[in-house]
Amino acid sequence: MSTQDASSPRTTRIIIVDDDPIVREVLTTALGSETDIEVIATAANGAEAVDVVHARTVDVVLMDVQMPVLDGVAATSRILALGGGTRVLLLTTFDDDSFLDGGLAAGASGFLLKTTPPERIAEAIRTVRAGGKVLSPGPTSRVLDRYVRGQSPRVASTEDLDLSEREQEVLRLLCQARTNHQIARRMNIADTTVKTHVSSIMRKMGVGNRLEIVVEAHRRGLGG
Template sequence: MTAPVRVLLAEDEPLIRAGVRAVLAADPGIEIVAEAADGAEAVELARRHRPDVAVLDIRMPRLDGLAATAEIRRLLPEVAVVILTTFGEDAYISRAVDGGATGFLLKSGDPRELVAGIRAAAEGAAYLSPRVAKRVLDAMGRTVRASKAADRVAVLTARERDVLTLVGEGMSNADIANRLGLVEGTVKTHVSAILTRLGVRNRVQAAILAYEAGMVG
């Protein structure tokens, strides 16, 4: 039996935190190991419990979710971070990506997206909620327009383009391997090469570039 995904939930609004907790508790494949009401507490609990995924609100007291993301990723690079956002927080997205966040989910989104996003993050995939993907592109795409993105992607081999497309769709290395008939180690090598050739730092930035280049609908 597969072990459940261990989740740290950080949200300062008790009502929202209770709602997210209820959604996650209903899934037997997810276990909430700790809850925090501010960013500093989230960092401390992440160090103590070492969850698979930390789900962080952006606006929190003492230490906001962006600073907490960067600190958790610095201290515990194996912990994936998913950001809970709203349509009014587009300006924070680039900072979240720079800090190492691997997923973006809307607080007002479908509960199934929350579960899917957490599972994807736990598997090492970059997850952009369908409704927030365009907002991410609008926020990040100010310096990377579609034509430039297409030029950058053109340096990739055909196989690397296939892999990048699936990264853009939020697939993990294991999922990509199954889809393309490759071994997972080969996919990992392709992903590393893609990040290097495109000059991006992580899978989220690669996924954004795939969207900008029109490789993902």
């Protein structure tokens, strides 16, 4: 577990919620080794997670979807209703798309497959803490399929968007479900520079978040 002072603004306080004790142990060990992430508690179901968030300051809840007592989607709704600024990142195998749709409707900030490597989960936690949205590549494609089904892509062009070469490269990587940190490493630029490019792309596309950027790119035929 992190030795960094929990009062530091860089420390993200998380709880891990899963009905499998082995999963809880593995994630606690992996994520607790990150210097900027502190695992302050674990829970075996959604009801326990709601109780923890009600009693303590939690930045991000890393939560399984399918659990007894209270599932992850229902727990997400209850946690966000508390109004404390806690964000929820759902872990799922996506056996049923109703969980994906339900989680989006409940206000979850992201979905990751349980096969996601720990380092990618850590990056997703940082993104969600900063107010971003995260979807694993597979689920992203399924969400996009539902958004664009029945809609003909526009001509593949960014000319009317007036994107710079750097912004076009950032857009391409966003469509590959890359995080800001991954984009920064790929392009050899600072994370803050990536954030600036993403904000500019959102403004030029007239959208409000990263997911909408990707949806609009696919509608324009630029997501391939």
